[in-house]
Amino acid sequence: MQVNRLSHGGRINRARALSFTFNGRKYQGFEGDTLASALIANGVSLTARSFKYHRPRGIVGAGVEEPSTLVELMGNDASANRPVTTVPLKEGLIAKSVNCWPSPAVDIGAVNQLFARFIPAGFYYKTFKWPNWHVYEPSIRKATGLAGTPQEAPDQGHFEARYAHCDVLIAGAGPAGLLAALTVGRAGLRVMIADEGTEAGGSLLSRKLVIDGQPAMDWVAATVAELHDMPNVKHLQNATIWAYREHNYLMVNERAPENASLLERHWRVRAGHVITATGAIERGMVFGNNDRPGVMLASAVQTYVNRYGARPGKRAMIFTNNNSAYAVAADLAAAGIEIVAIVDSRDDVPEVARAVVPDLEVVAGSVVTQAQGLRRVRGVSVVPRSGGVSRTYSCDLLAHSGGWNPAVHLFSQSRSPLIYAEGPATFVPDTPAQSVSACGAAEGQFELSAALHSGAETAAELCEGPALTPPEGEDLAYAIEPLWRVEQATGKAFLDLQNDVSVDDVHLAIREGYANVEHVKRYTTGGMGIDQGKTGNINIIGTVALHQGIGMDEVGTTTFRAPYTPVSFGAIGGFRDESVVLPYRHTPLTKWNMDQGAFMYEAGARWRRPGYFPHPGEGLQEATNRECEAVRNGVGVYDGSPLGTFELKGRDVGKFLDYLYTNIMSSLKPGFGRYGLMLSDDGLILDDGVCLRLDEHRWIISTSTGHADAMNSHMEELLQTEFPDWNVFVTTVTSQWNNATICGPKARDVMVELGTDIDLSPEAFPFMTFRDGHVAGLPARVVRVSFTGELSFEVNVAPRHLRALWDKVLDAGSPHGILPVGSEASHVLRVEKGFLSLGHEVDGTVDPFDLGMGWVMSKKKADYLGKRSVHLRRDGPGVRRELVGVIPDPDRMIPEGAPLTPRGEKRPTEGFVTACVWSVVHKRWVGLALLENGHARHGETAQVRLKGGELIPVRVTPPVHYDPDGEKLRT
Amino acid sequence: MPYEATFDRLATQALFDLKGPARQLRDWVGELLPEFPEQANSGTMTGGKALYYIGLDHWLLRAELPEEQALIAELRPADAPPDISIVQISDTQAYFRITGSQADEVLAIGCPMNLHAREFGTGAASFTEFFGLRALVTRCDSGFDVAVEQSFGPMIEDYLNRALR
Amino acid sequence: MMNIPCPFCGPRNESEFSFGGPLKPDRPDPNATDDEQWVGWLTEVPNPHGPVQEKWWHVKGCGTWFTIWRDTRSHDIVEGPLDAG
């Protein structure tokens, strides 16, 4: 039974009843209801328990400001900590109160109320210290946290994030926002207007006002219709602008997109100008037990009655310090609710206010000191401010208004300052820091006609021509005398209902030295809840100001931070999810590799690469050994496509490469290649690779896979900013040239078998040269480089041909037992040869001399990147760690990264093992290490020290474990 | 279907990267190419060949793949003087075509550039971002062509399928 | 997400760019500089609480390197690459 549903009125569809479940009981409401309005219509007043003391609580507000009743939604709607006032009712909705067990009516945690006296603000800083916090923590954690945690991702639908651009973004579709939109829309600007409510109208939805002689909502409907017909206007409802970033970049969360498969849409909007027409939020009065169910914000009571046809009580008291509550009283009375009296803290109540409720008792110059009743307000105690006897009024509803605060959150997030205005007794927008303006109630224009005027004028400043003549709105004049707290209050007077912060808590904080408003906020946790103190923060500031005898401006506000209201992480992420959460790159052979059952993993620069190609029953080690043996004894082939490749062209390429690399490149002859090393100007190793000279002016350079982008940036930066006069063009050709690298003693046989017009003899085609021609009938560039220490032919072709080449290579190599080779085997072959690897031996500290590559540091060149710094560092007192080979004795694997310490003692390290592999050549474990003064210690025994103190003696050797003279790769 | 749009992956396009002063490039290629566009991030088209002005002293020539060999023969990249650079890059890009009345809405999921006709109208062509990657976006008859580095092709296909679910 | 004015493409989202660090003085001749000057040049960058001239690369766009003056307190771009002065 909807016992408190008014017989008529409201913007609900009485023809469509909706069933829902709250705290296990079934109820009915109507389409158009929120969960809050439906509960009120059903007479449910005890809806929550408070966070700390578990006091009984009801519904306080009607929108995002709701500080009191948070619910957890279940099922596919699952969502935690939702203000009950922001949950649109839908058929089958299941909700329950947070923070109480088993229910708000029978709440075990209510026992906390007995101890309330001993747990003031910050009590936990003073106790729970012995023996340590961790002992108490689990039980305390259980008591906190509000709603339960989401258990799984939504099983239906997905999220979407997108970009948008507009000339003007308007936040809020109330009277000011709509009129602003109409103004700029008619002027032809590209407009976006977003409003957090289910329908446009803002405050007009809740109030019985008249515009141009018609019901205000008729004007809203006509305006929305006109905007809808403008192709240059995008109008979103159910869409909250929750963040205002730098350069007018704003975030919008759209909760009910028209596309049914979308759960929510995240808009990132770049706006030329922003108009905040976000309205205002009512603040409460601060008196004893101001948290009892049935104590509600006056504007919320008005909303329930006018917009939802729901009656929050039958006998109402009004408590106010401003005029707006008089209109509420009038609307309530018109709906048949008995108004017992209006308590007004002002001595002089303006005539215009009294005039709207001529028949009601107004108790001026008085305050409510306490609400009576426990699970429901039963009455209020009222005393004159000047002193005198307390009088009790019986009621079941107390509608209170402490005045209005512009919703300045977005404006403030834009880094624009706020200023305290004495007239409206609140903080209002000051000078904008970005291209933003505020209008309507968000600017402090609380009366309808003023709001309409400010909407039209603010918008007119953005377009040419005169402002629209705003329609005439009739409204009660606003006037207020601020009252930040009732001094005569008895009982707990709450400033922040959500976090149970009372006036006493704030006074205690100040007494203990936590006097800055930021200290007050942190010590008491006031304003730190999910509602971020939308109704209470200014009363905290007022309480601090009163206690310290300073002005509101001196106290100042705390920072407004995004989000304005909580927003789901799913929406922020959009559908960048699952397989696309990070980029991935394929070569033309990736699919083939996967079809072969290769163990794939991510290598540098997001390439998906094969680690090894296991046969059935094989693990990493067996497969890797097999692949290594193929290369050392027969032939193998690997896909080297991801290597970064650049074509350089111009007269000054040689000069440029001489600056970039440590060795001399400019002397290279066409047809030849040369290995080189690049340093940063700090003298740290950046990258290595091979340069090929195609002809007088054209070169190809290769970089390591992982550093290709960084090298591109590095080269372009130097050329554009340091050497703009040099004639060098850089073009990335990584994906123009893919390659299959055939390596092993039989590599030449395979090349012959493939068929080529290139003379493959060592004399005609020596190591570190390249030839253009055809291989297996495909146009190819063949390069004789080697990253394995074996005879190698790197056959480069266009990617469109790579798969065909690969098949032919495998065919041609099959008589020799050719195997595809993965990254693991490449690593082993490299370590056997002592070739450096960027992720292993180059860890950001070594220089070429440390690696035994002093030969690559040209002495002839006066300058190149890193030269000065390498020598400066080597002149310093530091002991160098130098690359050595290590042979574990006895033979065993050493974990990569294991430290070496002097004599194996538990003391600072003298190096670490950079790599350790099973050598198929030596049939034992061999490794590489960086060791202090390592070059002078060949032949010594050093000690690897593992966690726990286990020692592994290792013989220190030169770093090349295989073919130290490099005869194989030159054959 | 959530959006009035579809996408196709196009076949490899013949692409040539042209760098250097427009005058020297024109001298080398003669009448072969469409007129060099004057306005940044726009293209011109003649006889199935498009020429996009994509950066300072930087152009991109696009044609259908069968034209590739003829273009190489005419452009003679290896013989071009040092003041200009001509590099064949056909294989470096994976091309997608997104068409339909809401093609712009789909683009806006991945592309932060202002795609409104006022800013990015007929003939517009620009490198920008698409689903986090560098991408060349050009307007086509009923939508957009988007090219990304070839190795990212499968990922963009993955993304577009998600966008159009 | 800043809106960075590229001299070739016009304003674009920051995510299209790569940050190149604050503009340092010209690299001194390493053969005509003492150790202290060299280390100072290498390791010290302008770090003003206010406008700083810094380098950006339009890596996802036209590939231009350019500089802007950005106020480190607000991210406001106080001078773009094409602004006079």
Next chain:
Amino acid sequence: MQYRLDYYLPLVKNVPMKQSYSFLSLLRHGLNKHTTWTPAWRSLPLKDRYDVIVIGAGGHGLATAYYLAKEHGLTNIAVLERGWLGGGNIARNTITIRSNYMRDASIPFYVKSVALYEEMTQELNFNTMHSKRTMVDVIQNYPMMRDRRRRQHIMDIYGSTYKQLSPSQVRERIPALTGGGPDARLPIVGGYVHTDAAVNRHDAVGWGYARAIDALGGEIHQQTPVTQILRGTDGRVAGVETPRGVIRAPKVAVAVSGHTTTLTETVGLRLPLRTMNLTAFVSEPVKPLIDVIVNCPDAGFYLSQSDKGEMVIGGAPDFGQSFRRDIKQHVFEDTVTAMLSLFPSFKKLKLMRQWGGHLDIAHDASPIQDETDVPGLFVTAGWWGGYKAIPAGGLTLAHLVATGQPHPLMAPFTLKRFRHLEYVMETGTTTAR
């Protein structure tokens, strides 16, 4: 270079407080309706001369003043704070305390800092809510596995714990971690657990120190910005200028994080530091779900659940120098998507608040603590992830200021290291520090 092990033995010497905090004192004051509590720290008149001025009442400044008074008997000291005490980066971080570093230079320092944090509640008679809940690194790439493997052996030498976990052990520790399966974009390949890691209450650390400084006789002056550091004719530091007047002191220690260069430039000093913005955010509070610190270096985020139930989440810093405390949206979205890839159920969880802090990063990304070229002027800077370093950083700076010699734990981190470019490189090894 030598690092001695005995420098990180825990040090316990409790400060006698005028008004002790305990369960009993709460009861006693409760009977007086809490009207009898006295201030945790006093507002004393500002003098024109002190023995030491510490600039900045953030974590490092307060810890320094505390140890100056407690360990070196220097009580004629003042901490000058531009805003409110405890309002620096100590109020804007993710409260992660750990010592899983990679270099000999770094590990013993952080081991010491962790030990000091563990004793802090008793030492300061102020509950810092130190929760030694361990940290689990969730590893999704083999190179990162190698990095962690390297750390575990060297950390062991200094008594810091690190132990490898299998993917299934990772999931047992973090049941909510349902992403990263075998078919995921980056499957979880293993993990490492660091049992020394902890979180605590950042406000309590700042307030606890402030109360102890007051008890020991030191002063803290809020709303006292330093506009200029002053030098004497002998070139030594002479004091500072503030809107409240000139304050003289023969020693001045700068502990102002991102604003270090702004202050040192007032005496013409340049330092190899740049200021960046690092942001973090929290979810709405939910019931206990995760009881360890989860660090996901390959995905690029870390999180822990606060005692209030909020998920506290951090990611990478913005590019570019910044004194603006707002999150860069794309950096933020990267962190969110990374988190959702491993915790897909968090799609329904909501963002509640976000903030940023200014940190200064040195050229080699390791901290700097030294006397500068201006005699008597000290800096402690470059604390990227400096929350965990607060107690040891204060201890070592107090040692340096009082004795003129670097504390052995900080010896590798002086400015002198740059003379020969002897960088301490801990970067490139994790995303989250």
